[in-house]
Amino acid sequence: MDTKDRQIIRALQRDGRMTNQDLAEAVNLSPSPCLRRVRNLEAKGVIQGYSAEVDPAAYGLAITVFVRIKLERHNEEDVQKFEKRVRLIDEVLECHVMTGAMDYQLRVLVPDLEAYENFIRNRIHPIGGIASIDTSFVYGTVKRTAVFPLSR
Amino acid sequence: MDTKDRQIIRALQRDGRMTNQDLAEAVNLSPSPCLRRVRNLEAKGVIQGYSAEVDPAAYGLAITVFVRIKLERHNEEDVQKFEKRVRLIDEVLECHVMTGAMDYQLRVLVPDLEAYENFIRNRIHPIGGIASIDTSFVYGTVKRTAVFPLSR
DNA sequence: CCCCTGATTGGCAGATTTTGCCAATTTATA
DNA sequence: TATAAATTGGCAAAATCTGCCAATCAGGGG
Numbered sequence: 499m500d501t502k503d504r505q506i507i508r509a510l511q512r513d514g515r516m517t518n519q520d521l522a523e524a525v526n527l528s529p530s531p532c533l534r535r536v537r538n539l540e541a542k543g544v545i546q547g548y549s550a551e552v553d554p555a556a557y558g559l560a561i562t563v564f565v566r567i568k569l570e571r572h573n574e575e576d577v578q579k580f581e582k583r584v585r586l587i588d589e590v591l592e593c594h595v596m597t598g599a600m601d602y603q604l605r606v607l608v609p610d611l612e613a614y615e616n617f618i619r620n621r622i623h624p625i626g627g628i629a630s631i632d633t634s635f636v637y638g639t640v641k642r643t644a645v646f647p648l649s650r
Numbered sequence: 651m652d653t654k655d656r657q658i659i660r661a662l663q664r665d666g667r668m669t670n671q672d673l674a675e676a677v678n679l680s681p682s683p684c685l686r687r688v689r690n691l692e693a694k695g696v697i698q699g700y701s702a703e704v705d706p707a708a709y710g711l712a713i714t715v716f717v718r719i720k721l722e723r724h725n726e727e728d729v730q731k732f733e734k735r736v737r738l739i740d741e742v743l744e745c746h747v748m749t750g751a752m753d754y755q756l757r758v759l760v761p762d763l764e765a766y767e768n769f770i771r772n773r774i775h776p777i778g779g780i781a782s783i784d785t786s787f788v789y790g791t792v793k794r795t796a797v798f799p800l801s802r
Numbered sequence: 803c804c805c806c807t808g809a810t811t812g813g814c815a816g817a818t819t820t821t822g823c824c825a826a827t828t829t830a831t832a
Numbered sequence: 833t834a835t836a837a838a839t840t841g842g843c844a845a846a847a848t849c850t851g852c853c854a855a856t857c858a859g860g861g862g
Binding site for chain 2: 513542544545546549592593595603607633637639642643644645
């Protein structure tokens with residue numbers, strides 16, 4: 499992981515579909531060592547995959563919600579159960595374990611408010627063992643980028 | 651935006667670099683109409699771009715932080731100033747306007763705790779007009795996907 | 803200071819993929 | 833049902849990918 503690798507990573511975060519030729523030019527390499535570095539980053543798991551960035555509203559998912567959840571108990575069994583169930587819910591795009599007053603923060607995508615109510619009632623509450631839920635809707639997005647800051 | 655478009659979108663969210671030929675096969679089209687649909691989704695802004703998914707820790711950014719910020723005043727000028735400044739900060743990958751007790755939630759990536767302290771002192775506080783800051787560090791990630799739920 | 807070793811690079815060529823064009827098919831509308 | 837519009841599939845030229853080999857570079861030991 500040298501400077502060249504970091505350049506490659508940031509270029510592919512900006513445009514994950516750029517051709518290897520363009521990428522090579524952008525980082526001052528010829529195509530073949532450039533491709534070799536990319537494949538290497540993929541094999542080592544530094545680059546975990548590639549994905550299309552899609553406008554959720556245009557797709558029909560107008561509402562983004564951050565849901566913060568606290569469990570009643572934190573024994574191994576209840577924690578495992580919660581995490582396993584959460585992973586299976588398609589509307590949950592992200593779930594992190596957090597410091598602070600709440601245990602988890604979820605990023606959830608739903609078409610409308612009614613769907614959010616159903617999500618909480620039919621997907622979250624049935625898991626059981628939940629002490630409290632705190633919901634914040636996203637009004638607007640000021641910034642959203644996939645490009646990491648240059649580190650050193 | 652029909653079923654086929656949604657299939658294409660979800661396939662490209664799973665693997666943004668799959669070849670058009672494979673994509674066409676996955677959605678039961680021949681390559682040329684498939685590519686035409688993709689280009690159309692890009693032109694309409696439904697697909698906003700493509701990006702590499704990178705392991706932050708492997709890149710050297712071990713710490714993910716969600717920062718919730720409340721402003722002192724909400725007049726046009728202070729709000730614009732805050733948002734403009736936040737957009738320029740490389741460590742901030744996301745910033746959303748939120749309902750609830752806090753005004754904004756930021757997703758921030760830094761190499762270590764010291765860098766986070768510097769981030770707050772040198773990047774956030776100097777903006778001014780901030781009433782309160784609430785920090786939650788990410789301990790672990792239970793789920794993270796780019797693939798939207800199928801909407802109807 | 804030079805040589806040796808291992809790692810990385812650049813160029814080449816065959817295989818694969820993209821992409822614009824046209825005729826044929828399907829879908830929607832009157 | 834007839835017509836118009838939109839969408840599709842196939843083809844071929846252009847661009848790209850990717851494995852291989854010789855050349856170059858960086859670092860350590862004598």
